[in-house]
Amino acid sequence: MKKDIHPKYFENTKVTCSCGASFEIGSTIPELKVEICSNCHPVYTGKKKFIDTAGRLEKFMAKMEKSKKMQEEASERKKAKKEKVKKQDSQKNEEADLKEETNVSDK
Ligand SMILES: [Zn+2]
Numbered sequence: 001m002k003k004d005i006h007p008k009y010f011e012n013t014k015v016t017c018s019c020g021a022s023f024e025i026g027s028t029i030p031e032l033k034v035e036i037c038s039n040c041h042p043v044y045t046g047k048k049k050f051i052d053t054a055g056r057l058e059k060f061m062a063k064m065e066k067s068k069k070m071q072e073e074a075s076e077r078k079k080a081k082k083e084k085v086k087k088q089d090s091q092k093n094e095e096a097d098l099k100e101e102t103n104v105s106d107k
Pocket of ligand 1: 021035
């Protein structure tokens with residue numbers, strides 16, 4: 001090995017994960033902090049977990065909620081419109097029934 005070109009090697013670098021797990025590896029850094037490890041990564045756990053460090057997920061969820069609200073409002077408006085049309089139709093039908101009845105009584 002050439003002298004003075006290799007960094008110091010730590011045999012027992014402690015790796016601490018944000019999930020609480022810790023283990024030791026060999027590294028040139030005495031201590032490591034990670035956000036995800038094999039103990040909590042979805043690939044290993046098989047559980048769905050969101051890794052969000054920049055608030056992008058929250059932003060997305062807010063967007064989704066807003067869009068859901070808007071959709072609900074739109075569907076309600078549509079429903080109200082439909083009911084209005086139905087009412088008009090039924091009124092027309094009643095008028096037609098009345099006319100038929102008067103026709104029958106004329107005979
Ligand atoms: Zn972890």
